[in-house]
Amino acid sequence: MDLGKVFRALADDSRRRVVAELAADPEDRERACGSFDLPVKKAARTHHFRVLREAGLIVQRDHGNGSAVSLPRQDIERRLPGLLELLSEESESGGRA
Secondary structure: OOHHHHHHHHOOHHHHHHHHHHHOOOOOOOEEHHHOOOOOOHHHHHHHHHHHHHHOOOEEEEEOOEEEEEOOHHHHHHHOOOHHHHHHHHHHOOOOO
16 A cells, blocks of 8 residues: 555545545445535546555456445555545544544
8 A cells, every 4th residue: 555645545535524424334334425415517527436456545447337335445555544434434424533
């Protein structure tokens, strides 16, 4: 996991929101990419998921005509302890963490 890629990925509000929403699920359920309420068009959404995937912040699985993402929580916690908690706190406080 490249720290520069992680920070660049999380510098964008939409990408940070995706990771925060996944981190908020204690059961680490897989979510359809289209289930995130992102204020972007499909091409930008695809770009955001690619950046997150390449940074190691999500795992993406394609199926049929869609795809779903999940959080590699254990890997992130092992390499960047506290990051997911920080993102969750920021999300809960409305961006004021």
